[in-house]
Amino acid sequence: MKKILLTGVNGQVGYALQKKLSQHQVFALNREQLDLSDKDAIRRLMQALKPDLIINPAAYTAVDKAESEPELAYTINAIAPQILAEEAAKLNAALIYFSTDYVYDGSKIADYLETDAVNPLSVYGKSKLAGEEAIRAVGLPHLILRTSWVYGAYGKNFLKTIIRLASERDSLRIVADQFGAPTSAESIADAVMELLAVWQPQQANQTGVYHFTNQGKTSWHGFSCAIVNEYNRLAVIKNEDLLKASVENIAAITTADYPTPAVRPANSTLNNRKLKQTFNVSLPNWEQGLQQVMQSLD
Ligand SMILES: NC(=O)c1ccc[n+]([C@@H]2O[C@H](COP(=O)([O-])OP(=O)(O)OC[C@H]3O[C@@H](n4cnc5c(N)ncnc54)[C@H](OP(=O)(O)O)[C@@H]3O)[C@@H](O)[C@H]2O)c1
Incomplete structure (x- = not known):
């Protein structure tokens, strides 16, 4: 049994992690x-609670808003x-930090490996990379888990937005030229639990960066079609109304058709082989992750 400090439980x-720990x-x-913007509060709390392990999913995750609030995103x-890591090091504790596929620029055709060069295109991606670098510089036992396109049954996310829009409108227009792996918060939490059972923080060769996503790849358009299909499949079984917009009415558009303040990578599919080889842990295929989440929606 470990003494764990978990941030960002909302x-x-x-x-998802809180429910499993x-x-x-x-x-x-x-x-x-x-409040992670209060450095003294972080230090006080760490010194009072003396955890063995810090799991830090809390983050500034508003990718577009970060372009106009870089200071807050970096904070x-x-x-x-960095402060969590410094205080953890004093306690001989370990740290798990979640990072992002947006540390890459997306120009690689194949899946990204942890050894590939990073080159974030957005303030959000740069701020998360700065978090990775700060933790590495402190030098404590850590796992940096780079995940992508996170959604789930709880919270605000792309899946919820698509279900809402498809229930209000006859047609949707969704970007079809950005590729990655939608990853459910539930899959992440399950895999973290598996990691906790096998990770030995004092083994220096296990410390480092790991890709940590559901398997496979799709585009936002492909993900949207899968959401609508799965919603309607379950609606038929439950004898409920279908969504207003059908898959045939989800138009595939380009990134240029849908300009956003933050630039996103065109391909941010992450190869998870290192996670499997080091810990024998893997996350399920993204379609399987989606089915699980859809079945748990109210
Ligand atoms: N979401 C994605 O698509 C995605 C993709 C790749 C990587 N990641 C990474 O995965 C991790 C988990 O993401 P997520 O999707 O679970 O994020 P999320 O749902 O946006 O939750 C982030 C949490 O951080 C908290 N937070 C923000 N500012 C804070 C502050 N000043 N002090 C304390 N807590 C604060 C928020 O609190 P409130 O609830 O009070 O706002 C929220 O509960 C993050 O590290 C993120 O960078 C996410």
Whole structure:
């Protein structure tokens, strides 16, 4: 049994993790209990609680808004993890930090490996990479888990937006030239639990960066079609109304047709082989992850 400090419990990953960590002693903290923009509060809390392990899914995740709030994004995504890492090092504790596929520029055709060059295109991606670098510089035992396109039954996310839009409108227009792996918060939490059973933080060769996504790849358009298909399949079984927009009415558009403040990588599919080889842990295929989440929706 470990003494774990878990941040961001009102976020998608934090919420999913909190539900699964019951066999450990967990200090599960929301923003009111630990504001990560308050450095002194982080230090005070770490010194008072003395955890063995810090799991930090809390983050500034508003990718487009970060372009106009870079300082706040860096404070939460880079400075707060650095302070958590410094305090953890004093306690001989370990740290799990979640990072992002947006550390890559997306120009690679094949799946990204952890050894590939990073080159974030957005403030969000840069701030998360700065968090990774700060943790590495402190030098404590850590796992940096780069995940992608996170959604789940709980919280605000792309899946919820598509279901809402497809229930209100006859047709949708969705970007079809950005590729990655939609990853459910539930799959992430399951895989973290498996990791906790096998990770030996004092083994220096296990410390490092790991890709941590559901398997396979699709585009936002492909993901949207799968969401609508799965929703309607379950609606038939439950004898409920189908969505207004059918898959045939989801138009495939380009990134140029849908300009956003933050530039996103065209391909951010992450190869998870290192995770499998080091820990024998893997996340399911993204379609399987989607089915699980859809079945758990109210
Ligand atoms: N979402 C994605 O698509 C995605 C993709 C790749 C990587 N990731 C990474 O995966 C991790 C988990 O993401 P997620 O989707 O679970 O994020 P999320 O649902 O957006 O949750 C983030 C959490 O961070 C909390 N937070 C924000 N500012 C804070 C502050 N100043 N002090 C304390 N807590 C604060 C938020 O609190 P409130 O609830 O109070 O707002 C929220 O609960 C993050 O590290 C993220 O960077 C996410």
